Amino acid sequence: MGITRDGVFVLEDDDPSKFALTASALPEVVDNGTRVLWPDSANSRELTVVGPDGRRSLGAVDVVFPILHGPYGEDGTVQGVLELVDLPFVGSGVLASAIGMDKHFTKTVLAHSGLPVAPWRTITADDWAEAPGMAYAAIEELGLPAFVKPARAGSSVGVSRVSHPDQLADAMAVALAEDDKVLIEAGLVGRELEVAVLQGRPGDPTHASVAGEVVVTGRDFYDFAAKYLDAAGVELVCPAVLAADDLAEMQRIAVRAFESIDAAGLARVDFFLTESGWVINEINTMPGFTPISMFPSCWLASGYTYPELIDELIEVALARSSRRRRAVSAESTPAPLAVEVIPSAP
Numbered sequence: 001m002g003i004t005r006d007g008v009f010v011l012e013d014d015d016p017s018k019f020a021l022t023a024s025a026l027p028e029v030v031d032n033g034t035r036v037l038w039p040d041s042a043n044s045r046e047l048t049v050v051g052p053d054g055r056r057s058l059g060a061v062d063v064v065f066p067i068l069h070g071p072y073g074e075d076g077t078v079q080g081v082l083e084l085v086d087l088p089f090v091g092s093g094v095l096a097s098a099i100g101m102d103k104h105f106t107k108t109v110l111a112h113s114g115l116p117v118a119p120w121r122t123i124t125a126d127d128w129a130e131a132p133g134m135a136y137a138a139i140e141e142l143g144l145p146a147f148v149k150p151a152r153a154g155s156s157v158g159v160s161r162v163s164h165p166d167q168l169a170d171a172m173a174v175a176l177a178e179d180d181k182v183l184i185e186a187g188l189v190g191r192e193l194e195v196a197v198l199q200g201r202p203g204d205p206t207h208a209s210v211a212g213e214v215v216v217t218g219r220d221f222y223d224f225a226a227k228y229l230d231a232a233g234v235e236l237v238c239p240a241v242l243a244a245d246d247l248a249e250m251q252r253i254a255v256r257a258f259e260s261i262d263a264a265g266l267a268r269v270d271f272f273l274t275e276s277g278w279v280i281n282e283i284n285t286m287p288g289f290t291p292i293s294m295f296p297s298c299w300l301a302s303g304y305t306y307p308e309l310i311d312e313l314i315e316v317a318l319a320r321s322s323r324r325r326r327a328v329s330a331e332s333t334p335a336p337l338a339v340e341v342i343p344s345a346p
Contacts, residue, residue: 003029011049035049037050038081063089063090063321065090088318090265091285092261093264096285115260119186120142124180139165139168139184145187147162148175148182151183159175161187190279191213192216194212194270195250196208197267199265202319206255206258208251214294215237217235238301239302250278254271263283265320266287268294269283
């Protein structure tokens with residue numbers, strides 16, 4: 001199933017090669033005339049498709065694996081659609097997905113939970129238009145270099161490194177082209193490390209993988225081209241060379257961050273290891289699943305095979321859905337009604 005830029009759900013063929021990630025032409029889902037229809041209520045898990053040959057069933061869906069990134073993918077919108085029709089799905093629900101997508105609220109929730117985050121200031125489009133001095137005051141307070149990021153964009157889209165105040169206006173323009181809310185974040189000096197998190201099945205604890213490290217040698221930072229187009233200047237090392245105590249502390253903080261936003265299923269937590277200790281950069285509730293992505297790499301290095309990882313994510317999602325259905329069913333059972341009859345006065 002593919003989603004076009006206009007939000008049309010279309011049925012794709014079985015040729016995945018047309019969606020290969022290449023620097024010359026990024027893939028795009030086009031409208032091929034088919035229409036995939038969701039179940040019409042929570043009483044059905046059947047998907048149907050309408051096309052040139054009429055209407056046919058796609059069968060009942062056991063579980064959805066929404067490996068989608070960015071707005072309308074990992075921000076709670078698709079998750080809300082799935083919850084409306086009660087389709088089990090892998091990953092976080094509406095709340096955690098929305099929090100994880102919005103860097104301002106991610107930091108706010110993590111900081112409130114006592115977890116370390118990089119200092120930041122949030123500037124809206126209206127702030128920039130009416131009082132741009134707020135942004136300049138922010139970089140003066142936070143120090144340079146600083147990073148300017150859209151609050152609700154993924155994969156480092158719209159992110160700029162600002163080393164001089166003269167670069168701020170251009171960086172704000174790039175970020176505001178992606179979102180009307182922007183974070184100015186203090187640049188940190190330290191190792192850039194990531195860890196993958198898997199939720200346990202009911203009764204089992206959530207656990208974290210070994211760490212992976214992003215080693216940037218020929219780029220300003222780990223940008224979109226390096227993440228998805230395998231551009232030069234970045235090396236992903238997994239497992240990272242890390243002292244046992246440091247790894248244990250990183251894993252502990254990652255699980256706490258996962259639970260702080262009420263995440264489910266999976267996440268990747270990104271850190272900086274500075275001279276002062278661990279600092280959380282962000283949490284991704286639907287991390288990349290490409291062959292060069294850190295989430296599967298960390299679990300492969302932790303002893304999972306790729307099929308085992310997928311199986312575990314599906315089993316966790318089904319178990320969570322089953323438990324939720326039982327809870328909803330119990331809540332919907334009407335309580336016994338007691339009626340007291342009071343005779344009227346003579």
